[in-house]
Amino acid sequence: MSGVVVAVDVGTSAVRAALVHADGQVVTANQIRRASGIGGETFDPEALHKDVVAALAGLAGGPRPSALAIAAHIGTVAVDAVLRPVEAGGGWADPRGTDRIAALDEDTTRDLLRASGRPAPTGGALAYLLGLDPRVAERVAAVLSPKDYLVARLTGRVVTDTVDAAYTLASDVHGRAWNTATLARVGLDPALFPPQAEPASVVGELTREAAEDTGLPEGLPVVAGGPDGSVGLGLLLGTREDVLADVAGTTDVVGRLLPAGSATPPGAVLNPSVLPERFVAGGATGLTGGAVARWRALAGSVEDERLAAVAPGADGLVVLPAMTGARFPLWRPGSRGALLGQRPEHDAAHLLRAAQEAATYTVREGLDLLDPSGRLPVAFAGGSARSPHVARLRADVLGRPLLVSREPDVTLLGAASLAFIGSGEVTDPDVLRTRLVGAPREVEPDPARAARYAALYAEWLRARDAVDGLSGDGAGRMS
Secondary structure: OOOEEEEEEEOOOEEEEEEEEOOOOEEEEEEEEOOOOOOOOEEOHHHHHHHHHHHHHOOOOOOOOOOEEEEEOOOEEEEOOOOOEOOOEEOOOOOOOHHHHHOOOHHHHHHHHHHHOOOOOOOOHHHHHHOOOHHHHOOOOEEEOHHHHHHHHHHOOOOEEHHHHHOOOOEEOOOOEEOHHHHHHOOOOHHHOOOEEOOOOEEEEOOHHHHHHHOOOOOOEEEOOEEHHHHHHHHHHOOOOOOEEEEEOOEEEEEEEOOOOOOOOOOOEEEEOOOOOOEEEEEEEEEOHHHHHHHHHHHOOOOHHHHHHOOOOHHHOEEEOOOOOEOOOOOEOOOOOEEEOOOOOOOHHHHHHHHHHHHHHHHHHHHHHHOOOOOOOEEEEEHHHHOHHHHHHHHHHHOOOEEEOOOOOHHHHHHHHHHHHHHOOOOOHHHHHHHHHOOOEEEOOOHHHHHHHHHHHHHHHHHHHHHHHHOOOOOOOOO
């Protein structure tokens, strides 16, 4: 046992790799920028593999690690028998085949959603396969997530984890196994879907070729890993049922570890936890941080001090952040962004403040569904957690105590925690949370601002629903 593991975080904009010590220290790290679009629809799997190899190669020369784990965005990569992609990979917003899912009969759709733990039909591997051109389909040997594809290229083993499997729509989430009955009903071969494993279980070893490419030791154990948001939630939550979690990135991924025997809240996705035999309810919101970044690119950067000085409500300016549809908890595919109430005196600070407020309103809608009492605190991490202004804004808008992670990169550190568990060096998830992210900084909502934001939030919901209604999507479902 070395006390060090390799963690990889594959986001839509960058690949990060790090050697992480069991005491929480990041020994060395490397980052490679990706040329992915903000919408998350498609990407080049071969280019992604090269980026990951380059990121890992930047760790060469450090202490010998005991395991490697990858967390990556959800999506679909179809490969042939020798692991070559047959066409472009799909990201989290991949629309391919969604029309075929929408066309399924009512009974099949009901059974599919019940087994998969989804409130509405979405894209994913099942939709992709149903919509695949027969000339391409005959070349497909397996459908993988982006993370599964990377693990396969590094180890030669074709396998998935239980959480990524849930995002295919083809898994029986409660049983942590493929839904063979529904696959047969829709005419798909279950053999196209790889064996499932728990996220922290060792599924292969680094091949000689991968070791030569990366500079890492041949035979290094590789664990199954998982989706980026779920891995980050797993680290933040550990075994706690008395807290909500929010990992803020291009989208916000929110979740709650369900108490045994409790029902999934309406509109929530049910996923296996990174912990065996446990489940998380929640979901990804659609664009939140990505929408803020988009407006920042158009309007220019503004210092946090100026943003914090703008009064709640941004002097009447309202932003609707959706660009590629709303996901959890409404599942409206036609939702699109809008800017309302613009006046001549509004400047870039008003615009960005309104966008930040809108992102937090979107998160609040999901959190209030997971905890209608409004009392549970929120463990907060991700890129936005670096900003004291954003943390203060979130606490006030959510009306809940915010437990701000002192280490915002919980996806990368969550991957490290899976590697530690898989290696057997540290197996207690709560011990790992303490070591890797430390004690959080608590931000209490200001009562006056929270009351003001409660009223503004209600107004924002009405505006959002009115705009969605104009597009005919007021009561729509993600398809």
